[in-house]
Amino acid sequence: MGESTTANFHHVRTMRKDSRLRRNWAKLRRNKAALFGGALLLIYLVTAVLAPVLFPGNPSAPNLAKSLERPSFDNPLGTDELGRSILGRIIYGSRVSLLIAVGVVSVGLLVGVPLGLISGYYGGKVDFGIQRVTDMMLAFPGFLLALALVAVLGVGLKNTVISIGISMVPIYIRLVRGCVLSVREEVYVEAARAVGTRDPGILMRHILPNVMVPITVQTSLGMGTAILFAAGLGFLGVGVQPPTPEWGAMLGSGRVYLFNSPHVATFPGVAIFLSVLSFNLLGDGLRDALDPRFKL
Amino acid sequence: MNTDNEPLLAIRNLHTCFHVFEGVVNAVDGVDLEVPHGETVGLVGESGCGKSVTALSILRLLRCPPAEIQGQVIFHGRNLLDLDREGIRKIRGNAISMIFQEPMTSLNPVLTIGEQIAEAVRLHQGMSRREAWRWAEEMLRMVQIPGARARAREYPHKLSGGMRQRAMIAMALSCNPQLLLADEPTTALDVTIQAQIMSLMSNLKEEFGTSILLITHDLGVIAEMASRVIVMYAGKVVEEAPVKELFKEPLHPYTKGLLGSVPVIGRKAQTGRRLHEIPGTVPSLLEMPRGCRFHPRCPKMMDVCSGEEPPTIHMGGDRRVCCWLFAKT
């Protein structure tokens, strides 16, 4: 006999009206880490939106006279080798990284979710085909795959988004397919078939809404990964090209001056770290808050 | 057997509540009940009435918090709620043991049936490894598991539902308990298997004189197994009576309603196709009606019912009922 058993008071949980949202919000609020992530993300978003207000000048205009200055009142984070304000470039860089994050996740969602839905719902040969391709793509480490795609497509913002996006597609396919496989067996899906709902209706109205929670969580985590990957490509010089302020590229060019002017590489690194952290913390928090098995 | 008049188990004013997100749920709200020596007492009610929580509270098998247990559970003159962890552990599975509705979840899937029984006996009775194993085989034979020797070496998933419940009973009886708490022991089983388990339990009770607190929603099982019946509704005892009297002349409107709403095979010709129904639904434990908890569904509701809680009225012949209809004014 077990040391302790919890009584099943499921009936209590289902009785109280419309408290699901409130409970989820309460669970999220109790999660300090998620709140911290959310706050960071908010700062990040505000920075990206208000960039021209926060830094009125042109972040890409060189001013060689001020090359590699240490942090001062005029340039709180110092200047880089071309005398540009690092603070300004980080502020504008937030726009670039946000654009990349949203773009990458959109590619991943738009391609991965439909393929995952089809693969999971129909099964059979379609599923087999999609899964083998997914297997092949997952055999490479994600970053290597993105790097290889860049090698094929070429450098630049658009290609960075496409390459990283495609490298993330198999993750979405796997995730969605797995969820669909379990939701497909739910009685309400059978009930929908029994009242004569066609397959597209079942997929869009019954299955998709019921797999949204894991997709949402993955989207948050995916944005963090996207920023990291984009920074990695930028660092290697095959991502977004200068003079566009991109954190990874800034880190890459600052690497040369690491001994004498460490601030050139440090601050972009901190920006990458904090933005990735914010998405990861929020993603984990969402997972805990939205997962019904995780009880308060 | 004990000859004095003290009941084997006496529960006095038991309150068990759960602290949940929405507030406090009073799952058991002032329950009194007794289990006399050698008797089977049936505890009947619908889901959420607190019958299972009552049983779990006896052995303190609820995680506290969120649960909180108050009151007295007197077993052999001692209040089980006052015992320390070690004290209650010595009682569990030894003097009082429990069988659950779904045997699979209460058996450990990675230990063989024999190991699980032997472990309990070694723990409580201080038998040696070999003795305990032999005892386990003996117990499995006693609950009529065919090929008991071989079965003792098998894992729970290899057994059918009925066999698992037998194994569970064997485990529960292995330390020769004085009281068996049986929580819906046959609900998950098919009718023909249920008949097997019920006859097994009756035989074992005769043989060992074990008292049983039988918790079920099935009035048929109660009628065939129990000598006394306690009816619970929304965390409270509404009626208690010897089994024959309860079925012959139920007093509380809820008991009447419950008895009327069960289809009885072969009675359609007399009663017609329409079953008696109790209108409405069981109230949420978070939003209990004031006064008598049954009054919103009661066909005999009076003014007083919605205002004040009904008193417990002791009727002749060992009966009690908790209803304003029987209060002498």
Add this chain to the structure above:
Amino acid sequence: MALLEVQNLKKYFPVKKGVLSRSVGEVRAVDGVSFSLEKGETLGVVGESGCGKTTVGRCILRLIEPTSGEVIFNGRNLLQLGGEELRRIRASLQIIFQDPFSSLDPRMTVGQIIAEPIKNHLNVSKAEVRDRVAYLMERVGLHPEQMGRYPHEFSGGQHQRIGIARALALNPLAIVCDEPVSALDVSIQAQVMNLLAEIQEEMNLSYIFIAHDLSVVEHISDRVAVMYLGRIVETATDRDLYENPQHPYTQALLSAIPIPDPEIRRQKIILKGDVPSPLEPPSGCSFHTRCPERKEICTKERPAFKDLGGGHRVACHLR
């Protein structure tokens, strides 16, 4: 002519093993089931877990694809219909599920759930859909104002009412009720059974009422079919089945039901052992391993389904 005629229905599930999913055998979940259902009639199907009763229900609606057999509904063989034709016929042949909560999409409101069949089959305006949903909710005893609520805000009995409203949405001719009350509390069970009976009279519906509880089945049915290991062993009118059960399995099942009356003390027939695995069904009569009256012939030959007159049929060598 009967509204629904099922002929020799079979469903074998392949059992696959290993990486290559080789077929290593088959589970004969339904093994040659035949029955008919008249207009306005309730046919009860009773049996223990694993007897195939649920699979029969699903096969009739082709929610599970049967292996072979015929299902003639309203003059058409459902097993030969294409996807779109089948979809359309589902308007008149409906199902109610055992677990009412899990049969309702948690992300849809009750109004959307009940409206789904209407939107699928009829081209009507939003207002008309709304009116129809409101009418249906009222009909099954729910408040139409609660249309915008989600399933988790309702109780178990109300879930089943929602399921019933959805099944009634298109005025079906027949409903397969798959254990519709077994997940409900006793007092709620009576409410739902009364509702089903009322609706049946009002709409002249036919039911196939599948349940494991013989007293529930007997109560609501006009005729009862008893299943054991994928086959029907006895069919009789409700009264005949109770007063004059013929098959030893039916007799055991009847005697095993606990009667809520302590004054009645019966001699029970307690069957030995468990239901055999449908993966390896016993030879001959599939009940012979547990039958108290077993004879030599039972282990060898499969008994024919004999007509004893008056619609009472039994598959037993000894009758």
